[in-house]
Amino acid sequence: MSTPRSVVLERIAYTLAAPVLAAAPNIDPTGPVNTVVLLASAAGIGGSVLALNSDEGAGRKLVRWSPLTMAAAVDVAAQITPGWGWDALIAAGWAAAGLLVLPLSRHARRRFRPALGYTPAPQLRPAPAPPVVPDDGADKFTQGVRHIWERAGMPGRTYVVKAIPHPGTRNDLTMLLRASEPGRPISGLSETAVAAAFQIDENVVQFVPVTQMAGRQGGPGWLEVNLTPDEAVRRRERPTDHEWWADTIGAGIIPGSVFVRKVRNTERGVTYWTAHMPDSMGEPRVNLPALCKALDASYEDGRVFVTLDGPDILVSVWDTSPLAKVYPATRELLTPDAEGRWVTGYLTNGQPARNRVFTDRGAAHGLYVAPSGGGKTQLMALAVCADALYGAVVWLATQAPDEKTRALGEHINRQGAGSLYMIRALRATLALMEIRAEMPWADGKLHDWSPELQGCPYSPLSLYLDEFLSAARDGEYGAEIMDLAEQVSVKGRKYAIGEKVAGQSIFVQDGFTQLLNENLRENCIPVVLKVAAKKVGGMFKDLGIAPEDIPDPLPRSFSKAEAGRIDRIMNGEPEPAADSNTGGAGWIVENKKPEILRTLFMDFSKDIGELFPDEIKELTAHEIRELEARDLWFDWNEPPRPGEFGPEPDEDDAPKPKGKPRGKSSKGAPRSDTVTSARQALEAIKHLNNA
Numbered sequence: 001m002s003t004p005r006s007v008v009l010e011r012i013a014y015t016l017a018a019p020v021l022a023a024a025p026n027i028d029p030t031g032p033v034n035t036v037v038l039l040a041s042a043a044g045i046g047g048s049v050l051a052l053n054s055d056e057g058a059g060r061k062l063v064r065w066s067p068l069t070m071a072a073a074v075d076v077a078a079q080i081t082p083g084w085g086w087d088a089l090i091a092a093g094w095a096a097a098g099l100l101v102l103p104l105s106r107h108a109r110r111r112f113r114p115a116l117g118y119t120p121a122p123q124l125r126p127a128p129a130p131p132v133v134p135d136d137g138a139d140k141f142t143q144g145v146r147h148i149w150e151r152a153g154m155p156g157r158t159y160v161v162k163a164i165p166h167p168g169t170r171n172d173l174t175m176l177l178r179a180s181e182p183g184r185p186i187s188g189l190s191e192t193a194v195a196a197a198f199q200i201d202e203n204v205v206q207f208v209p210v211t212q213m214a215g216r217q218g219g220p221g222w223l224e225v226n227l228t229p230d231e232a233v234r235r236r237e238r239p240t241d242h243e244w245w246a247d248t249i250g251a252g253i254i255p256g257s258v259f260v261r262k263v264r265n266t267e268r269g270v271t272y273w274t275a276h277m278p279d280s281m282g283e284p285r286v287n288l289p290a291l292c293k294a295l296d297a298s299y300e301d302g303r304v305f306v307t308l309d310g311p312d313i314l315v316s317v318w319d320t321s322p323l324a325k326v327y328p329a330t331r332e333l334l335t336p337d338a339e340g341r342w343v344t345g346y347l348t349n350g351q352p353a354r355n356r357v358f359t360d361r362g363a364a365h366g367l368y369v370a371p372s373g374g375g376k377t378q379l380m381a382l383a384v385c386a387d388a389l390y391g392a393v394v395w396l397a398t399q400a401p402d403e404k405t406r407a408l409g410e411h412i413n414r415q416g417a418g419s420l421y422m423i424r425a426l427r428a429t430l431a432l433m434e435i436r437a438e439m440p441w442a443d444g445k446l447h448d449w450s451p452e453l454q455g456c457p458y459s460p461l462s463l464y465l466d467e468f469l470s471a472a473r474d475g476e477y478g479a480e481i482m483d484l485a486e487q488v489s490v491k492g493r494k495y496a497i498g499e500k501v502a503g504q505s506i507f508v509q510d511g512f513t514q515l516l517n518e519n520l521r522e523n524c525i526p527v528v529l530k531v532a533a534k535k536v537g538g539m540f541k542d543l544g545i546a547p548e549d550i551p552d553p554l555p556r557s558f559s560k561a562e563a564g565r566i567d568r569i570m571n572g573e574p575e576p577a578a579d580s581n582t583g584g585a586g587w588i589v590e591n592k593k594p595e596i597l598r599t600l601f602m603d604f605s606k607d608i609g610e611l612f613p614d615e616i617k618e619l620t621a622h623e624i625r626e627l628e629a630r631d632l633w634f635d636w637n638e639p640p641r642p643g644e645f646g647p648e649p650d651e652d653d654a655p656k657p658k659g660k661p662r663g664k665s666s667k668g669a670p671r672s673d674t675v676t677s678a679r680q681a682l683e684a685i686k687h688l689n690n691a
Helices: 005-027 032-052 058-080 084-101 103-107 140-151 191-198 229-237 241-253 288-294 376-390 403-409 419-437 468-472 478-495 514-522 533-542 565-571 621-629 678-690
Strands: 158-165 173-179 205-208 222-227 258-265 270-276 304-309 312-318 341-347 352-356 366-369 393-398 414-417 461-466 497-503 527-529 585-590 593-599
Touching (some): 058 103, 140 158, 140 173, 140 191, 241 258, 241 288, 288 304, 352 593, 366 514, 376 403, 376 461, 376 527, 393 419, 403 414, 414 419, 419 478, 419 621, 461 478, 527 593
Parallel strands (some): 393 461
Antiparallel strands (some): 205 222, 258 270, 304 312, 527 585, 585 593
8 A cells, every 4th residue: 555645745854954963053053954844833932832722623734733842852962962963862752753643635625634543444345235035935037037137137136036938939938927026015116127127128128006806915015027038029010910010000000099809801802990989088080101111002092991980990901902802783783772872883991882763762864974974875775774673764964965874765755865855854944833733543542752651653864964965054044944954953853753853063153053053962962973073172172072081183193103113214215005994083072071982884885775664755745745635745956946935036036047046036035935044034134135
């Protein structure tokens, strides 16, 4: 052990000062050296006097001043004693006393080191011995876990009561811990401390409270700890469906959802995942793009669809998008059942999408919306066939002739094209409502039509108006077409007359009246096909769909993008032609919530007669006689008849342009004597003002 520096310096000072004390008074008592010795001695005497008057620490202060005080005695003795022998002996004694006591280095720090004796070096306090665990005959596995626990210092002042390995794993186990001191709760133990003891990740450490049971205590002084590092690796690499859903889907894509089951339908090429939301979680929130990614599908493929039924969730994952499939129309699918429902197509979950030919309010109307090429005529053809199979009289009026409507005309009662044909069909329909209102039933009474009542004297009538909005804009007949269509939508259902309107829009600003829109919507199941993305929100809003139920636009294509684009670029090859294949895909709106569907396909390149009934239903003889009496039953493709649209003009009047109906002005306004609505009255007033 090295000597402190202060001790070494003080010893050197005493050794060098001793000869000076002995020689200075003998050589020159009045010399400068002896004068310094006397001054130092006087200072020591003064300090000693002050130390004697001090209240505390007087002895320690006297010892501190003792070298200077004793130096004065040595100087006086050296002057008195004869010769150098005694002087040297006295000075050596003074130096020895200083070397022994070392008053300056040992007493320079107040209240610290004693004047005499040896202070040992400080020692570290030994750690408290771990509590002794009694030998309870534990198995080897428990003893091994106890050894690891004791090596870690028994975290949280606990000891291992028992350790149980998990079957089929090397490192997973469950520990039962108890506080080392009876009656003390376990506190200060963390997952991090347990993980450090076993050198595993803290995320695989789980604490479980211990409940009291027969043969075992419980409460805060006990704790069960599960360590599952092997299980965590297996769950990450080979999770079960339940674990995968909880870790991937329930963790954020559909927050809080709980997996129920997974069902594979190989025949239809679809996998169904079902889940539900706990009562406390509220309505499901679905991140569809993230869900598609988690299911290894592209959002643009149209293969993943979600159906919500309150807290229940159905996720349908198709091998090939159901919207890209072709569902051939069959007579069986198009034949209405006892409830008047027939299959229009198939939903994305594989469920049949059904429309109807009647409702509990009477005959059903229809509303079919799609842009050009969206599958509207196909959809209308399906509805025409379903009505014919139901036994209804079917009339089809379209704004412009085409191949498909002509093919349909061969299997229904009447079919024609043009605004003139449409207005004649509407006039006859409106008159037929008056005729049927006076036709007695089998019981001799008059009734509003109902499919459940027996003894009806007439057959249902379905009037189809294709490209309706184009006809409603016609300068000659548009106003009356709109007015008559509105009247039929109000009262037709009571007389088994259903009005089916097909067009490219349902917006009032595009030609619909608000009343016509509402009547059709409330008495039918609308079908909307291939709507432009920017119009989806507004169109469904006008259909009365709640904002939270308005669907996202459909993808532009349901075909997977062809691989190898990089190779085509490097080889300078063109991209393959895009296949939109979205005709017939859209939404069916039942129960105020749109569902995505793909309609059936009627192949007009083949004979469609096998889909229709063998007999074409017609009006009764009574109805035809009454229509003829009103001059409304004839070939509606004829040119305008004299007086059909008002009185004939005088002979002096200039001839009207060819094709113009009688009773109309050059502005297309109806004559005042044929006004039947507020709109026609307004047009007549404008005509008079321009006369």
